Structure formats: C-alpha cells, structure tokens
Amino acid sequence: MVSYQDVRLDNGLRVVTAHLPFWRSLSLGVFAGAGSRHDPASRQGLAHFAEHMLFKGTRRRSAKRIVTQAESVGGSLNAYTSEEHTCYHLRSPASQLATMVPLLADMYVDSTFPQEEIERERQVIEDEILMYRDEPSSHIDDLLSAVTWPNHSLGRPILGTLRSLTKIARDDFFAHRRRSYGARNSVVALAGPQSHSEMVDRVAQAFSSMARGRRRITSPFRHSLDGPGDQFILEERPTEQLHLRLAFLTEGRRHPQVHASRLLSVLLGETMSSRLAQELREKRGYCYSVGSSRDVFQDTGLFTIYASFEPRFLRQLLKQIYRQLSLLKDRAPSKRELKAAYQYVAGNHEIGLEETSTQMFWLGDGAVHHDDSLDPNHYLDALSKVTPNEIQKTARAIFTPKNLRVALLGPKLEERRSEILALHERL
Secondary structure, three states: OOEEEEEEOOOOOEEEEEEOOOOOEEEEEEEEOOOHHHOOHHHOOHHHHHHHHOOOOEOOOOHHHHHHHHHOOOOEEEEEEOOOOEEEEEEEEHHHHHHHHHHHHHHHHHEOOOHHHHHHHHHHHHHHHHHHHHOHHHHHHHHHHHHHOOOOHHHOOOOOOHHHHOOOOHHHHHHHHHHHOOHHHEEEEEEEOOOHHHHHHHHHHHOOOOOOOOOOOOOOOOOOOOOHHHHEEEEEOOOOOEEEEEEEEEOOOOOOOHHHHHHHHHHHHHOOOOHHHHHHHHHOOOEEEEEEEEEEOOOOEEEEEEEEEOHHHHHHHHHHHHHHHHHHHHOOOOHHHHHHHHHHHHHHHHHHOOOHHHHHHHHHHHHHOOOOOOOHHHHHHHHHOOOHHHHHHHHHHHOOHHHEEEEEEEOOOHHHHHHHHHHHOOO
16 A cells, blocks of 8 residues: 655655555655755856756766666666756666665765866756757746746746856855755655665665755745736747747645646646637637646746747637636636546546656655645645635636736737737736
8 A cells, every 4th residue: 555654864854755565666856945046146047057967976976877877777867957946866676776865865965066067068058048949839938937027036047048157166066055955955755665664764874974954045026017018028039830828926835726726727728628728729720739737836826828829810819818717707617617627637646646756756846845745645635625616716816917927929029019918908
C-alpha cells in the first residue's frame, strides 16, 4: 500500500517520501526554495544560471562523471528553475538508491563552479534565451509576465537577459548557494519501493555536511495600475498568426478559491470538450490552438487564456472569449458539467501517480512551498467539495476589468490598439 512520510533532520533539512511497494523505479528530487523571483535585479537569471552550473563538476566528480553515473544504469538526470523554486531530479532503477542519493547530494552541496565552465555555459544560456525569443508561443509568456508584474521580479524572464548574464560572476554562484541551498530552505523528495526509514537514512548520511542556512524571504507583489493602457502589451512581428495571452490576476496558492479556480480552468479551456475549445475551434473554426491554464504562487496567481489564430479573426475571437467569461459569471455550471471537470482532473491525477517521478514532484513541490497536506488524496477530496455556486463566485471574483492583462504578438498590432482596448470594455 502506498504511504507517505514527512520528517525533518537535525540540520533542518525536510525529507518527504512516498513508499511505493513493488515499483521498480526510484525518483529523487532536491528542491531549493528559491527561484527567479529571488534573483537580485542586477543579477537577473542567477537562479537559472546556477541550476546549469551544478552539472559542471564537484570536488569528487567531473561534469562528465556526473551524467555518466546516472545514465550508465539507465537513469536520467535533469533540473528546472521556476519563479519560486529550483529542482534537481533524477530517475533510476530502484536498486540504485545507494548510488543516486550521494550523486545528487554532491552536486547540491559541493559544486565548484569552474570559471572556464561558467564562460562556456554563459554562451549556452545566451543561445537558450535567443531560442525562446525566436519562438512566439514562448516569448509571449515573457511579455505577459512583464505586463502582469511590472517592476517586480515575477515580471522578469526566468532565464534573465543577454545583458544581465554578463554581470553574473563566479562569486555570485557561491553567494547564491549560501543564501538558497541551506538545509532550512531545501527539501529532498523520494518515491520508490524502499522503506521510509531506508530512504531517510540514505538522505541523512549523504546530506550530513549540508549547512543549516535560512529560509529565503519572498518579497510580496503589490502594484496598482495607472490606467487601462497599462494592462496591455503589444509586440509587432511579421508572423502568420496572432498569439494571444489574455490573463487575470488571482489570489495565491493558499486562498480558499484555489480549488474552484482549478476546476474553472478545466471547464473553460483545458480539454477538447471545454467551452472555449467547443465554441472557438469546433463550432467556429477560428483557431487550432486555444485553451486555458492557471498558475499559483505564494502571494498571487494568474488565470490565463491562450490562442493562436489568423489576424482576421482577432475581433470575433475576443468577443467570443469575453462572452464565455460573462456566461460563467452570470450562471453557475450544471452539476453534471462540474462533475465531468472534476473527473477529468481526478483521472489525470491518478494516472500520473502511477509514475514514481509524479509522486516525487507532487511531494517536493508541496513541501518546498509549505503546503499543509502532501497526501495527493487530500487534494482530490478538496476538489470534490467544490460546488457550482463556488465556480460562479470564483468567476465573478477573477474575471474583472481590473484583474485583466493582455499580451499580443503578431503583425500590424499598433494600428489595431484602439480596437483591442475597446473590446476590453465588453468584460
């Protein structure tokens, strides 16, 4: 039977485990409670740059040995940086627990940040920035962040900029590790067939030299807009399609509306049977790509509607999106529609938990953000209690003119600015 355990070691390191009897793989992740929103303004992109550098060698292992040790047994090693945390993770055969935990601990605690590797990786990240900038569907997300959280670290690109990368020096990596990678600001999550005690013992031994450190403080987002024009950002490019991000500020991850907003996103645009997909794609043929998503942070969040379409459909598409939002505010969904949305989330959730990696990410993400309950069954219980009236109440709270942010990328947008602003009044 699957079971979960949450312990804190003497040095302050939190360890969360999923005991998965009869599974044949192991997933392990180390989460630092620091992401791009914790970067100093003058060192934008530091958290992401540091993530790359932890693969470049320790006193015990070269860069090649790090990846070879994981891959030589069929394992995979990777990492990512988000706005609020950084994660280093691997998956391997379950029999490799005694080898993989020390490997990840060595990277996390004892990376040496060689100067020659810093210069090489700086070039790699510059290329990564240019790659995403060349992709309209990726670059528009950075535009949306900039207009949503202006003059705040959440509004800056996770990767940083070409200019900010040049300012990051070797000493910055050591300082970042001291501030962000201490035991009190870190979580180790494991999912595999070993007992809880065996997994915890391995972590305690491998991370014994880890400094205690402190929890990072997150600067809250507070901003008031001067006028409606501040809610829109347009970037002209000679693309064949217009790329749209229409988003609404929401509350953070601990607000009571968080579960209702999750189901609201499913109802509106996360499936092929959702309202947006049926109305805009299936019924009217305005676009191939359309949908919705929801992101939550500690103190704020964003409910996003996205679409890519031919420029001639801009007016009709925006009118239909606003119409769907008004319908959700005016009338609660039926119990049947809400049940279908819940079953979609629950089914995907349960299917995903068959993977040790999903179990590990679930535990690590919740623990690093200090969620009250890490048991995935508790999450489904909370979702199942959402009522149609709560969906309507949440739609009314979120879909308001003051919460709206719009990013558009495509051809000849400036000449249509007044038209876009006028459509905003329909909300």
